[in-house]
Amino acid sequence: MSQNKTFSGPWIQRLAVVVLSLILGVLLFWLLGFVTQDIGSLRGPDFSQVQAKYVDAELLEKQRSLKENLEGIKDSVGSKRQQQDILKNSTDSLQNTLNQLLSIQKQNLERNLTLSAEQQQALAESQTFFLENQKQYLALNEEIAELTRRQYQLQKEHASLSGQVDRLNASARDEYGKMMSTHRLKVAALKLTVMVPIFLISAWLFTAKRSGLFGPIVYATFVAVFIRIAMIVHEYFPRRYFKYIALSVIIAIVLRLLIYLLKRIASPKKDWILKHRQEAYDRGVCPVCGKPIRIGPLRYTTGNRRHGPVLIGQGVEACKPQAYTCPSCGTALYDKCGRCSDIRHLLLPFCEHCGSEKADWSS
Numbered sequence: 001m002s003q004n005k006t007f008s009g010p011w012i013q014r015l016a017v018v019v020l021s022l023i024l025g026v027l028l029f030w031l032l033g034f035v036t037q038d039i040g041s042l043r044g045p046d047f048s049q050v051q052a053k054y055v056d057a058e059l060l061e062k063q064r065s066l067k068e069n070l071e072g073i074k075d076s077v078g079s080k081r082q083q084q085d086i087l088k089n090s091t092d093s094l095q096n097t098l099n100q101l102l103s104i105q106k107q108n109l110e111r112n113l114t115l116s117a118e119q120q121q122a123l124a125e126s127q128t129f130f131l132e133n134q135k136q137y138l139a140l141n142e143e144i145a146e147l148t149r150r151q152y153q154l155q156k157e158h159a160s161l162s163g164q165v166d167r168l169n170a171s172a173r174d175e176y177g178k179m180m181s182t183h184r185l186k187v188a189a190l191k192l193t194v195m196v197p198i199f200l201i202s203a204w205l206f207t208a209k210r211s212g213l214f215g216p217i218v219y220a221t222f223v224a225v226f227i228r229i230a231m232i233v234h235e236y237f238p239r240r241y242f243k244y245i246a247l248s249v250i251i252a253i254v255l256r257l258l259i260y261l262l263k264r265i266a267s268p269k270k271d272w273i274l275k276h277r278q279e280a281y282d283r284g285v286c287p288v289c290g291k292p293i294r295i296g297p298l299r300y301t302t303g304n305r306r307h308g309p310v311l312i313g314q315g316v317e318a319c320k321p322q323a324y325t326c327p328s329c330g331t332a333l334y335d336k337c338g339r340c341s342d343i344r345h346l347l348l349p350f351c352e353h354c355g356s357e358k359a360d361w362s363s
Contacts, residue, residue, distance in 0.1 A: 017216050025220035032198075032228040036191050045179040047172070054172040055165055063165055066158040073151045077144055084140050091133040097126045188236035195229045202226075277347045287347055291328040 206222040209215070233245055264272060280287035321343030324334040337344040340354040349361040 021216035021220045024217065025224045028221055028224035029228060032195070032224065035194060036228065036232060039190050039194065040187055042183075042187060042190075044183040045176060047176050050176045050179065051169065051172045053175075055168045059161070059165060059168075063158070063161050066154055066161060070151060070154050070158060073147050073154065077147050077151070080140050080144050080147070084137060084144075087133050087137045087140070091130060091137065095130065184236055188232065191232050191236075192229075195225070195232060199225045199229050274349065281345060281348065286326040286329060286331060286333060288331045289326060289329040291326055293324065293326070293333060295322055295324040295334060 202218075202222045202225045205218045210218045210222075212218075230249075237245065268276075277287040280290070281293075284293050285291060286293060322334065323332075323336065323343060325332050332346050334343050335346050336342065337351040337354060337356060338358075339356040340351060342351070342353040344351040344353065346358070347361065349357050351358075
């Protein structure tokens with residue numbers, strides 16, 4: 001008897017293998033992500049250093065100073081306008097007081113009366129404060145006008161200087177962009193230098209070892225590496241190129257699977273042949289052409305491939321095993337065992353009576 005038997009194990013073990021394989025794939029994906037992240041943290045070009053080659057430091061300092069002066073002038077104008085608002089409110093209050101006192105004075109004159117000493121003092125003080133407020137308001141107006149003229153001059157100077165700096169900065173940004181592109185390509189090359197050998201090793205293991213004992217580990221490793229390298233390509237390659245790369249990879253995978261399936265059909269492995277023949281015998285059809293088998297009890301059955309055979313009657317010979325050849329394709333399906341002489345399945349490896357193995361069962 002054959003000693004090369006594969007046991008799938010209890011379902012709980014198979015489930016544990018699947019779960020642990022998924023966990024392994026995720027952990028490997030994270031690990032590779034940490035590696036590529038560390039590579040990506042390499043220091044790139046510094047824009048300030050590139051800018052210093054094109055824009056003079058004194059020019060930048062002058063621009064900064066002008067900006068600060070403009071902000072200072074804006075603050076001063078705002079402060080003086082607030083003072084004007086306060087003076088205006090105070091002046092309006094004094095104006096009301098003066099109007100009231102003058103109205104009282106007018107009424108007293110009509111009655112040949114005079115203002116009291118307190119009223120006369122309040123009138124004099126109100127007039128003095130009113131005039132003082134007017135002077136301060138006018139002085140603030142002059143200061144605001146002067147600051148506005150100064151602000152306009154500084155704005156013109158700042159705009160001219162900013163235009164000059166912007167033109168120089170544009171040249172600096174162009175060079176910085178080229179340096180960043182070179183840096184990105186360098187980082188991409190370093191990442192691919194690390195990832196491509198890992199991918200090639202995992203691809204070789206996937207091709208050669210995926211059906212072995214450590215198949216789940218091989219699958220988890222290959223998928224994790226493949227996804228990570230695809231992310232690197234998507235990140236660093238232009239989108240117009242990435243779509244061609246992605247499609248080429250997908251086409252290659254589909255072609256590989258198609259070729260694999262065609263080879264399996266043309267030269268199937270023994271486990272696939274055994275499974276196919278077992279299913280065909282169980283359904284009561286020829287494993288080669290699919291014609292229903294009519295032997296023993298099956299001679300008195302009816303049905304189809306979808307629903308299976310249904311017994312409709314039997315004779316005495318139904319209980320007697322018989323040799324049988326498919327009348328459609330001529331394949332011998334049942335015959336005597338060379339060891340025990342009982343009728344056995346010719347297309348299966350072992351005799352169901354004595355357990356002897358047929359050496360050429362898959363031919």
